[in-house]
Structures are given as C-alpha cells and as structure tokens.
Amino acid sequence: MSTLTHTDVAEVDLTLLGRTAADWNQTASHLKRLAGQARSGLLTKSEHARWDGVNATVTRDFIRKTTKEFTDACTQATTVARILEDAHQELTKIQTAVRHIRDVEAPRLGINLVGLPGMPEPSHNVRQPAVTELNQRLKVLVAHAAEIDASVARALRMSHGDDAHNFGHRTYASLDAAQTERALELARIGPMLSNAQFTELNSILAFNAKDSDFSTAFYQGLGSPKKALEFYARMSLDCTVGDQPERLALAKDLQRAMGTALASATDPDNRAHLPASWAKEFRTLGTQPIPTPALGIDRPYGYQILGGLLRYGEYDPRFINPLAEDILRIHKEDPDFFMETKPTRSHDPDFGFNPSGLSGAGYDPLTSVLEGLGHSPEAAKQFFKDDRHFDDLTRADFPWAPDTLDRSSEDTHEGGPDALGHALEAATTGHPWDDTRPGLHRDAETTAIMRKVVALYSPTSKVEPQDALMDSLGRMGAAYIDDLNYSTLDFGGGGDDLDRDQLFRTDKTRHGGFGEFEARNFMNVVASDEEGYKILSAAQQMYTSSALASFEDDRGSGMAFAHNAAKVHGILDQSRISQVELDFKDSEEQANLNEEKKGEWRKYTVESAAAAVAGVGSALILGPAAGVAVAVAVPLAMDTAAGAVGTAYGNHTLQYLKDNEVKNDAEALKSMQEIERACETEVLRPVSRYGDALGMTREEKAVLYQNLEKSHALGRSKVQSARQVA
Structure with missing residues (x-):
C-alpha cells in the first residue's frame, strides 16, 4: 500500500464523497419508508392472518425476518451516510488547510510544493525553523487524513459484516462513535497490544482528543475514574520498564493523547463532558493506594498516576485547580508523603508515570500538576492570583521532592522548580508555556x-x-x-x-x-x-x-x-x-x-x-x-x-x-x-x-x-x- 502524500490530500476530489454521502442519505430515507410499509402492511397482515400447517411457522417467520431486514437495511444505510458525512466534513477541513500551506504559506518561503510528494530543501535565504514547522504541520494533516480513511474503512466493514445475506451488524451514530468503539476495543487489550495496535490506538486518540464527544465517550467507556487510572498505570509502567525505546515512544504518545482527552472531557463548557462526580472521585482516589501489579507491594497513590495525565492538555480551572490546591496542601503537611511509595529502581530511571521524562519520573504529583497548569493559562492565572499559593511555591526553602529514581543524578530536585517556571509562564503570558x-x-x-x-x-x-x-x-x-x-x-x-x-x-x-x-x-x-x-x-x-x-x-x-x-x-x-x-x-x-x-x-x-x-x-x-x-x-x-x-x-x-x-x-x-x-x-x-x-x-x-x-x-x-x- 502506497503512503499518502500531501499532494494526494490536496488533489483528491471530495465532491464525489459528498455526493456519495447524499446518495446514502436518500437511500436511507427510501428504506425507512419501505420498512414502515413492511411493518404496517406485510407484517401486520401476516400477524393477523390465520395460518395453518407449515405456513403457520415457515411463512410467518420468513415474513418477520424479511420485515426486519428492511429495518436493518435502513439502519445500515443511515450508519453509512453518517460516517461518510462526517468523513467528508473532516477531510474537507484538512484539504483546505493543506491547500493553504501549498498555495499560500510555502510560496512565501520560496518553496514550490505543487506536484511534489514531500517538502523540498529550502533555499539558503529561507529560515530553516519556518520550513521545519511548515513540514511538521503538513505531516500531521496528512496523518490525520490517513487515520480518517482507515477509520471509515473499518467502520464500513463492521457495519456491513461478513454475511452477504444479512443487513445491519454494527450501527454508529457518527464517525466519532465508530472511532470510540475501536479505541476502547484496543484499550481492553492493555499491555498486550502489539506495536501496530498501540500505534493505531494512539492515532485515534491523538486526532480526536480535543473532540469532547469522543473524549467523553472514551473515558466513560473505560468504566470509572479508578479504572481509567488503572489502565494508564498499566500501560505507562509496562512501557517504561527496562530498555525498550519503541514502547517508550508509544507510551509518550499515549500520555499526551490521554491527557489532552481528559482535559476535553472534564471541561464543563463542552457540550459533552464527564459528570462533576469524576473530579470528586479523582480527589478521593488521590490519597488512596491503587493496586498496580507492576509495582508489587509499592502501591502508588491515585494522584501519582493522575499526574501523568495532567501534564498534557489545557484544563478548565474548575477541574484542575481544586486538584492543585489539594496536592499542595498535602505537600505542605508532609513533603515526603508521595515519595514513600517511590520504588527502588535506580538502574531504571524512566520507570514511572511520566514517560515524557520532562520534569521528573512522575512520582511527585505536585510537579505534575504544575506542568498541567503550565498548559492551562486561565487555571494558572487563577491559581497564582492567590498570594498564598504564590508565596508558598516561591519560598527559597521550599522542599521540592526528588522526583527521580536515579540517585546518582545531581538534579534530583530540579523537576519541581522547572515545572513551577512553566506554570508561572502560563499565568503571566496567558499562553501555554511550550506552545x-x-x-x-x-x-x-x-x-x-x-x-x-x-x-x-x-x-x-x-x-x-x-x-x-x-x-x-x-x-x-x-x-x-x-x-x-x-x-x-x-x-x-x-x-x-x-x-x-x-x-x-x-x-x-x-x-x-x-x-x-x-x-x-x-x-x-x-x-x-x-x-x-x-x-x-x-x-x-x-x-x-x-x-x-x-x-x-x-x-x-x-x-x-x-x-x-x-x-x-x-x-x-x-x-x-x-x-x-x-x-x-x-x-x-x-x-x-x-x-x-x-x-x-x-x-x-x-x-x-x-x-x-x-x-x-x-x-x-x-x-x-x-x-x-x-x-x-x-x-x-x-x-x-x-x-x-x-x-x-x-x-x-x-x-x-x-x-x-x-x-x-x-x-x-x-x-x-x-x-x-x-x-x-x-x-x-x-x-x-x-x-x-x-x-x-x-x-x-x-x-x-x-x-x-x-x-x-x-x-x-x-x-x-x-x-x-x-
């Protein structure tokens, strides 16, 4: 199978896809009418008829099945129409963005992308960072188009099934629903995911994480706040143990995508969002040990696991600030409270709940929640408006936790101040620190x-x-x-x-x-x-x-x-x-x-x-x-x-x-x-x-x-x- 290029995305005729979606909508409408006629006509007459002999079972059952097939055909046609409509809408947005890069932004940098599969080398008078940034955006857009294409193909297969004589297998209200189902199907496999399956899961999550319909359904599908933490803990620890660079890279992508999705799902202003009980439950779990097989008797607290997710995503203050305040309170009462569960694996410094490796291994939730504030400007601003929080965290003698398993490192206490700097950046600029x-x-x-x-x-x-x-x-x-x-x-x-x-x-x-x-x-x-x-x-x-x-x-x-x-x-x-x-x-x-x-x-x-x-x-x-x-x-x-x-x-x-x-x-x-x-x-x-x-x-x-x-x-x-x- 050939690799999709930006030229493919820019040049494909999406009007055909739009017309196809419209045709399926019309087909679904016709089938809905036929299904109604079958129920009110054929089936009603059959059910009220006085059947004798073989006809009493064979013919009546055949009519019932036939009537159901009209309904199933309508349902399948509706599913196909919705999936194609969503795909057409999303791909049109992507195509517009790709064409703008090709026809407007690239020429400004002296680059001609027309007819080229990739990004050419810039001329000597072009700023390399600008070209790199442009190329990265193109790659993300093309990858998103490829993910939609794969999701649509998979959803259509599931809807059709493998029985040529039977309509109506899987039904989906939208492409989001189909992608959610697949993401949860993969998540249930857990650490046994192959690299290819893991990559597929990350791709679905990454491109849908900011869609509240998807993110909310995904977290609800995991079962509960505790089950969500257990899933992330299993995946993170499995991929950060030992020397396995491919799995570590996959875990980094999962951490970023799940964090972004959690921010989307917990924003009360989004049309779809998790109930307030989730935030309350996360705070309850924060100081409760969570059984994690990979750590044996060292059972991490909920805040330590949650912290790995909080490091990514722009969170609403109503969700993250109560967490930050509670974590800071616990730290002030006992700076070593969370460090007591830190495993003794000095030979394996990546092992933990922060696969990214940025600002610690992930055992100190204060560092983690500060990183979360660093990506959440409005929340950071509200947090540091409180002079108490500002004064506490900027004290010269503040006892930052050594959030690392590498005891030979000279920077064992650097993670906290680094994260504090990021949070202050967001609070003072109104801008995520690394955006x-x-x-x-x-x-x-x-x-x-x-x-x-x-x-x-x-x-x-x-x-x-x-x-x-x-x-x-x-x-x-x-x-x-x-x-x-x-x-x-x-x-x-x-x-x-x-x-x-x-x-x-x-x-x-x-x-x-x-x-x-x-x-x-x-x-x-x-x-x-x-x-x-x-x-x-x-x-x-x-x-x-x-x-x-x-x-x-x-x-x-x-x-x-x-x-x-x-x-x-x-x-x-x-x-x-x-x-x-x-x-x-x-x-x-x-x-x-x-x-x-x-x-x-x-x-x-x-x-x-x-x-x-x-x-x-x-x-x-x-x-x-x-x-x-x-x-x-x-x-x-x-x-x-x-x-x-x-x-x-x-x-x-x-x-x-x-x-x-x-x-x-x-x-x-x-x-x-x-x-x-x-x-x-x-x-x-x-x-x-x-x-x-x-x-x-x-x-x-x-x-x-x-x-x-x-x-x-x-x-x-x-x-x-x-x-x-x-």
Missing part, C-alpha cells in the same frame, strides 16, 4: 502576577532563582519586554516633557509599572544566566526594531525610545559579562572553561533568536504600536535578531576566555574592552535602520551612535553599581 504559536493574552491579572515575579527574583530579595527556573524567567521577561523598557525609562537629560505612555504608544492600563529599580534588578538576575541572556537579548532586539519602525513620523520620540533601548541593552550585556567574569575568576581548571564553551551561547543566530522567543515573537513585533506595518516590521526584526547576542561579542568572548582565563592583566582588560564595543555595535543595528528610514546623513548617524553608546554605558553602570552594593 510555539504566537499569541500573548496579557491582562491586568497576568500583569499583577508578573509584577510579583519581578519583585521576587531580584538581587535585593532573599530568593535566588534556581537554575531550572532561568529559561522560564527569560521567556516571561521576553513577553513583558515592553514593560521592562517602560519601567526603566527615566526623563533626565532634557526629556522631561515627554509623555511615557505616548512614547510607548499605549494606554496606561497596558503596562506593568514594575518600577525602574525592580525592572533593572530583574533583568540583571535573568540576563546573568546564559539562557536568560539569549532570550531577553533576542526579545529586546526584536522589540526595538519593531518600535522604531513606528516612529518614522516622530523623530523626537524615536530618539528617546532608542536611547532607552540602548540603556536596556547595556543592562543585559553587563549582567552577562559580569557573570562570566565571576564564573571564571581565579579559576585554574581548564575543565570548567571547556564546560562554559559547550554552552555555545556565543554562536547565536537568527534562527535560535526566533526560537528563543517562540510564542511571543509576533506579539513583540506588534506590541509597541498598533500602527506598525507587519510586512516591514517582521523582516526588519528577524534581520536584526541575527545580532541579538552577536557573533562579534561571541568571538571576542571566546578568545578572551581562551587566552586569558579572566586574569586581571593588561591583555584581559583589552579583550574585555573589545567585548564591550561589540555589545555596543549590536545595539546600533536597529537604530541604523531607523536612521536610514529617516534619511539621516552619515555625520548625523555618527553623532547618534556616540550618544547611544553613552546610554548603553549608563545601563551597564547601573548593573555594576547594583552588584557592588550587593
């Missing part, structure tokens, strides 16, 4: 939570963020880069007549008002980290480029904005430079230096800059002003983002570390000066474009650059002063 689709949903509540974060993680606070939090803090800072710029603006030097809100082209309710001191300290802490510096620098470059593009008619405001942006760049640059100095000061171990080189933060490119702020990129570009032209701002931002960390900066830093190991000699000082100049050059990139747009002469730009260097130096000096005080 790369652009879309910030900030409001007064998300901004209030971000204000608490900014105030908490600064050198003047008593809380020092753990390394596992830094990438999240960087992305949160990127999502609020406009607010950080807004908050660091001061009007000294003749700019006192400027209106802050006018300069940032916004209303007063938009910005966080973090305070100049708090914003600067937050950036100082986050940018001192390698990953945090990458993300914030990329965001600052993109934001500056986009904002300046909106000031072409207001040179005074544009200059003021540019100077403030340069100061922010100075804060970021000096924060990272100072940390590099500190990390290698008086160090005699070349091994440490080599470890620092492995970070490759010096080899930053436009692609990694875009990836660093994935999900917030377009919001940054459009954030400064409603009047920014997308067609101009996006290419401008992406071009300048190539220097977000800067190859010049990177090369000088690498050579500096290699040659001098940060010794306080003349050569080291000279190298550091070169680093500083490289940083300043990167600041000038977006401003140079702005100057060109204004028609500045070379002499005018030279004067502007000199002034911007002073602003950059001002930002750096603020960091140096703060560190000296600290």
